[in-house]
Amino acid sequence: MLQAVNEPRVGAAEVVRESHLAAFRFMLRARLLDDKFAALYRTGKIHGGVFLGRGQEALSAALGVSLKKTDVFAPLIRDAAGRLAFGEPILDAVRNYLGSALGPMRGRDGNVHRGRPRDGYLPMISHLGAMISVVNGVLFARRFKNISGMVGAACLGDGATSTGAFHEALNQAAVEKLPLVVVVADNQYAYSTPTDRQFACESLADKGVGYGVASHTVDATDLTACLKIVGGAVAQARAGNGPQLVVAKLLRLCGHGEHDDANYIIPELKNSALGRDCLKVAEEFLLRNKFTDAAQLAVWRSETIREIEEAVAQVQREPAPDPYAENWSAISSEHLNETHLENGH
Amino acid sequence: MATEITYIDAIREAQAHALRDDPRVFIYGQDVAAFGGAFKATKNLAKEFPGRVFDSPISEDAMVGFAVGAAIEGLRPIIEMQFADFSTVGFNQIVNQAATLFWRTGVPCPITVRLPFGGTSGGGPFHSQSLETIYAHYPGLIVLTPATVEDAYSMLLEAVAIDDPVIFCEHKFLYRHLKAEKLPTEALPVGKARIARVGRDLTIVAYSAMVQDALEAANELLTEGWEVEVVDLRSVKPLDTDTVMASVARTGKLLCVGESWPWGGVTAEVIARVASEGYGLLDAPPQRLNAKDTPVPYHPNLWAAHRPTVRAVAAAARKILRS
Ligand SMILES: Cc1ncc(C[n+]2csc(CCOP(=O)(O)OP(=O)(O)O)c2C)c(N)n1
Ligand SMILES: [Mg+2]
Numbered sequence: 001m002l003q004a005v006n007e008p009r010v011g012a013a014e015v016v017r018e019s020h021l022a023a024f025r026f027m028l029r030a031r032l033l034d035d036k037f038a039a040l041y042r043t044g045k046i047h048g049g050v051f052l053g054r055g056q057e058a059l060s061a062a063l064g065v066s067l068k069k070t071d072v073f074a075p076l077i078r079d080a081a082g083r084l085a086f087g088e089p090i091l092d093a094v095r096n097y098l099g100s101a102l103g104p105m106r107g108r109d110g111n112v113h114r115g116r117p118r119d120g121y122l123p124m125i126s127h128l129g130a131m132i133s134v135v136n137g138v139l140f141a142r143r144f145k146n147i148s149g150m151v152g153a154a155c156l157g158d159g160a161t162s163t164g165a166f167h168e169a170l171n172q173a174a175v176e177k178l179p180l181v182v183v184v185a186d187n188q189y190a191y192s193t194p195t196d197r198q199f200a201c202e203s204l205a206d207k208g209v210g211y212g213v214a215s216h217t218v219d220a221t222d223l224t225a226c227l228k229i230v231g232g233a234v235a236q237a238r239a240g241n242g243p244q245l246v247v248a249k250l251l252r253l254c255g256h257g258e259h260d261d262a263n264y265i266i267p268e269l270k271n272s273a274l275g276r277d278c279l280k281v282a283e284e285f286l287l288r289n290k291f292t293d294a295a296q297l298a299v300w301r302s303e304t305i306r307e308i309e310e311a312v313a314q315v316q317r318e319p320a321p322d323p324y325a326e327n328w329s330a331i332s333s334e335h336l337n338e339t340h341l342e343n344g345h
Numbered sequence: 346m347a348t349e350i351t352y353i354d355a356i357r358e359a360q361a362h363a364l365r366d367d368p369r370v371f372i373y374g375q376d377v378a379a380f381g382g383a384f385k386a387t388k389n390l391a392k393e394f395p396g397r398v399f400d401s402p403i404s405e406d407a408m409v410g411f412a413v414g415a416a417i418e419g420l421r422p423i424i425e426m427q428f429a430d431f432s433t434v435g436f437n438q439i440v441n442q443a444a445t446l447f448w449r450t451g452v453p454c455p456i457t458v459r460l461p462f463g464g465t466s467g468g469g470p471f472h473s474q475s476l477e478t479i480y481a482h483y484p485g486l487i488v489l490t491p492a493t494v495e496d497a498y499s500m501l502l503e504a505v506a507i508d509d510p511v512i513f514c515e516h517k518f519l520y521r522h523l524k525a526e527k528l529p530t531e532a533l534p535v536g537k538a539r540i541a542r543v544g545r546d547l548t549i550v551a552y553s554a555m556v557q558d559a560l561e562a563a564n565e566l567l568t569e570g571w572e573v574e575v576v577d578l579r580s581v582k583p584l585d586t587d588t589v590m591a592s593v594a595r596t597g598k599l600l601c602v603g604e605s606w607p608w609g610g611v612t613a614e615v616i617a618r619v620a621s622e623g624y625g626l627l628d629a630p631p632q633r634l635n636a637k638d639t640p641v642p643y644h645p646n647l648w649a650a651h652r653p654t655v656r657a658v659a660a661a662a663r664k665i666l667r668s
Contacts, residue, residue, distance in 0.1 A: 104450075105449055108448060113449075115450070116450070117450050117452045118452060122414075122417075123449060123450060125442055126441075127442075130410060130437060130441070130442055131410075133404075133406065133408075133409075133410025133411050133438070134410045134411070134413050134414040134417070134442065135414060136407065136410070136411050137413055137414020137415040137417070137418070137422075138414040138417055138418050139414070140411060141414065141415040141417075141418030141419070141420045142418060144371065144396075144415070145419075145420075164406060165406050165407070165410070165437070165438075168404035168407035169404075169406075169410065171402055171404065171407075172402055172404055172407040172411065175402055330444070330445075330447065331447060331448075331485060331508075331509040332453040332508045332509055333487070333507055333508050335536070336507070336509070336535065336536050337583065338583050338584065339587075340584070340586040340618050340622065
């Protein structure tokens with residue numbers, strides 16, 4: 001049965017091959033980058049947490065390759081693949097994790113909290129659900145400025161669908177008929193909380209009905225399905241058919257963060273179809289269909305590892321933020337800063 | 346025939362002015378479009394500026410998030426909270442999204458969040474709150490508290506022009522209580538306090554509606570021979586400590602009055618600054634006067650006693666003056 005889902009059914013063969021290879025390479029890059037962050041974490045080289053996207057790469061990459069550079073993207077903690085596909089350089093990710101002063105957040109924020117708002121790449125705040133309405137605002141502003149044809153994507157997990165912010169924002173997008181795609185990675189756990197303590201509906205996709213939002217469900221262990229369903233939802237939004245909700249089924253193949261051994265994940269899930277590793281599934285698929293060969297895969301792998309190692313080596317030589325040179329101003333209107341707080345000591 | 350302009354007219358006019366002058370401005374809030382807002386602060390603006398004034402769902406969190414997104418794209422949203430009290434539902438987006446954006450990314454967040462705030466009798470616990478203190482506590486926000494018709498107009502115009510998130514606290518009691526003959530053509534900039542009344546015996550620092558109570562108390566005290574100076578802070582963040590300090594240097598005595606709750610807050614901040622930086626200027630312990638430490642009551646008898654009244658301000662002033 002899984003076999004059937006795995007067969008390409010759409011488009012000219014070459015297009016299918018190209019799109020799979022493009023997405024796969026981002027999946028691979030993300031996995032190797034995540035592995036490096038995990039290794040750096042274990043050797044104490046990273047301040048704070050490390051959050052991996054292991055098992056979520058197919059979904060995230062499929063979204064990233066479906067977006068154009070002029071679109072809007074608000075990824076979340078497990079979206080290394082989507083970020084890379086949307087155009088984030090490996091160097092930005094490494095700089096942010098290592099707190100480089102040259103990174104996108106200049107050491108003021110770290111790890112997965114990174115982005116470049118001016119490029120439509122929104123940096124998440126930690127508060128789950130909070131980025132969706134920001135994407136709505138960007139999309140609204142573009143429409144206000146008569147810019148059309150764009151899409152905004154916001155990612156979140158099963159747990160985040162329980163927030164008020166999620167509800168408010170999805171309803172808002174529906175009312176405003178915005179070209180929003182919300183991608184929910186239903187990875188069976190929110191930190192340690194299983195989905196039966198998170199929601200009581202049959203499927204999270206049911207929630208779309210209540211908002212008047214089109215819903216889609218996808219097996220996120222299957223890259224082909226992700227490309228089709230996520231790409232289709234993005235196309236629907238782009239075509240002016242309003243907000244789209246994609247609920248993707250998978251299992252988180254790591255701890256919540258690298259501090260967490262995730263001993264609460266039940267073996268039944270690990271051994272189920274949901275527990276498959278999307279990267280392995282995709283790799284087998286590419287080989288079986290002769291989209292590429294093992295030698296090429298090995299080259300991609302070693303090239304990426306070299307690129308990551310070089311980035312880490314470079315960033316480790318870069319300056320850390322200097323508290324004495326830091327501009328301790330939280331506002332851009334510097335003339336409106338307080339002059340009687342102990343700011344400058 | 347001189348037309349009368351109220352505080353709420355000034356707020357409406359400032360928004361009309363901003364919409365007219367700056368194509369990046371739009372208004373988003375509950376019932377603000379055809380209906381013109383719960384207090385009529387946006388009356389006819391949807392008609393005069395088609396495609397610029399939008400009703401929002403009852404979703405304060407999403408309203409503010411939406412404004413932040415629009416600001417990232419270069420627009421200048423004005424968000425109307427129907428009552429300041431409900432801004433707590435959008436609190437997360439205000440203090441964590443809007444207030445951190447510039448510092449985290451270098452991209453400014455020019456949004457204005459209008460909070461109809463403060464007590465009117467009959468409002469009760471959830472339509473009366475004064476929240477300037479909690480917003481002022483967060484880095485990254487500007488918090489304005491105009492006390493006059495002129496300031497309501499000029500400070501709202503400036504709020505929209507400021508490149509940072511502004512919490513604009515407009516007092517519901519002042520909406521129709523204050524009147525002016527014309528709108529100002531020039532104004533003190535945001536960040537400068539104003540000497541609302543000159544006096545040599547005591548400085549009363551106040552903001553928003555409490556400026557009116559302080560001025561009335563000063564009148565009462567004048568009949569007893571005391572000359573009280575009243576400083577209108579205008580903006581609580583930034584807080585113009587220099588003007589306060591200069592006034593205290595003249596009078597040697599300080600009373601700070603606020604309508605919000607007593608634990609911490611703007612009055613405590615003013616006293617702390619004067620005590621630490623201007624200790625030598627004081628010839629009596631500085632005092633402060635706030636609302637009672639309970640939710641805001643409904644019944645007029647209770648409500649009037651909950652917030653500082655003119656009598657309470659005058660009594661507190663007398664105590665310092667006689668010390
Ligand atoms: C509003 C909010 N509450 C709590 C947290 C702490 N927190 C961070 S991630 C997380 C679990 C998220 O689960 P889910 O949304 O399913 O995403 P996943 O980690 O599974 O990808 C929690 C509780 C938070 N970041 N934001
Ligand atoms: Mg989850």
